[in-house]
Amino acid sequence: MAGGRKGAQARSDEAVCFDLSDTIIEWEGAYEAALRVTLKEWVGRWSDSEAAAAAIGDAIRRYRRARRAGKRRADAVRDAAAAMPIDGDERTMLFIVRQCRRLQTERAGFVDGAEETMRRLAARYRLAIVTNLPAEDAAAIFSRLRLHRFVPESRLFAAATDGGARKPDPRLFRRIAEKLEVPPQRCVMVGDSFRHDVEGALRAGWKAVWIRRKAGSAPLRRGPSRSLSFVPSRSPNRIRTASSLTALPRLLRTLLAAE
Known part of the structure; x- marks a missing residue:
C-alpha cells in the first residue's frame, strides 16, 4: 500500500x-532524451566529437520543429535523421523509433x-x-x-x-x-x-x-x-x-x- x-x-x-x-x-522530454541517446550510438565512432555533437544538436532542433508543427513522433524522427549520416530507409527508421520508445520509458521522470x-x-x-x-x-x-x-x-x-x-x-x-x-x-x-x-x-x-x-x-x-x-x-x-x-x-x- x-x-x-x-x-x-x-x-x-x-x-x-x-x-x-x-x-x-516528462513523457515528451523523455522521448527527446531517448532520441539523443539513440543518435549518439550512430555517431559514436566518429573521430571528430565536435562534429558529432553538432550533428546531434541539429537533429534534435529539427525534431522539435517538427513536433511543434504537429507532426507525429515517427515523422519528426525522420526529419531529425535527415541531419545525420543515416540511411533513411524504412527498416532503419523503424529501428530508431522502436529504440526511442524502449528508452523513453526508462528516461521518464517526474x-x-x-x-x-x-x-x-x-x-x-x-x-x-x-x-x-x-x-x-x-x-x-x-x-x-x-x-x-x-x-x-x-x-x-x-x-x-x-x-x-x-x-x-x-x-x-x-x-x-x-x-x-x-x-x-x-x-x-x-x-x-x-x-x-x-x-x-x-x-x-x-x-x-x-x-x-x-x-x-x-x-x-x-x-x-x-x-x-x-x-x-x-x-x-x-x-x-x-x-x-x-x-x-x-x-x-x-x-x-x-x-
Missing part, C-alpha cells in the same frame, strides 16, 4: 485521478512538483492514475518511479487493462468511478490534454483540472479540440486550470466544494 499515506487518513468519498504522460511525468504534490494529496484524497499509455509501459513507469507510495497499483488504469476503453470515452470514466466507489461528481481528472482528460471527464459527470504549462513544455497538439465555450456553457463550476501541479491542493479544495 502507498507509503505516502502512513499516519494520514485519505478521504474515501473524493477521488483525484491523474493522467500520466506530460502531466506527472515533472517539477509532481512528487511532492502527490505526497500531499495522498493524505487527503483517493488517488488513481488514468492513462492511454500501453499497460506494459504504464506498469514499468509505475514501478520505476515507485508510484505505489501514493497510488495503490490496483488504481493504475491503463488503456488495455480496462475493457479496451480509452480516454476521452465517458464510459471509461464512469467505470473507474464505480471501481473507486466514489460518486462521479466527487471525482476530479487532472491532465494536460483538454480533449482526452477534461472533455472526457466532464461528459462523465466528473470535475477536471486542466494543466496548461508554458508554451513549449508540451506538444501543441494537446490543445482543445474545440472552442472553450464548451466549458462555461455546460460546466462552469466543474473545471479549473493551472500552470503547475503545485497549485492542486488549493484548487481541489475550491473545486470539490463547488456545486
Whole structure:
C-alpha cells in the first residue's frame, strides 16, 4: 500500500485521478532524451566529437520543429535523421523509433512538483492514475518511479487493462468511478490534454483540472479540440486550470466544494 499515506487518513468519498504522460511525468522530454541517446550510438565512432555533437544538436532542433508543427513522433524522427549520416530507409527508421520508445520509458521522470504534490494529496484524497499509455509501459513507469507510495497499483488504469476503453470515452470514466466507489461528481481528472482528460471527464459527470504549462513544455497538439465555450456553457463550476501541479491542493479544495 502507498507509503505516502502512513499516519494520514485519505478521504474515501473524493477521488483525484491523474493522467500520466506530460502531466506527472516528462513523457515528451523523455522521448527527446531517448532520441539523443539513440543518435549518439550512430555517431559514436566518429573521430571528430565536435562534429558529432553538432550533428546531434541539429537533429534534435529539427525534431522539435517538427513536433511543434504537429507532426507525429515517427515523422519528426525522420526529419531529425535527415541531419545525420543515416540511411533513411524504412527498416532503419523503424529501428530508431522502436529504440526511442524502449528508452523513453526508462528516461521518464517526474515533472517539477509532481512528487511532492502527490505526497500531499495522498493524505487527503483517493488517488488513481488514468492513462492511454500501453499497460506494459504504464506498469514499468509505475514501478520505476515507485508510484505505489501514493497510488495503490490496483488504481493504475491503463488503456488495455480496462475493457479496451480509452480516454476521452465517458464510459471509461464512469467505470473507474464505480471501481473507486466514489460518486462521479466527487471525482476530479487532472491532465494536460483538454480533449482526452477534461472533455472526457466532464461528459462523465466528473470535475477536471486542466494543466496548461508554458508554451513549449508540451506538444501543441494537446490543445482543445474545440472552442472553450464548451466549458462555461455546460460546466462552469466543474473545471479549473493551472500552470503547475503545485497549485492542486488549493484548487481541489475550491473545486470539490463547488456545486
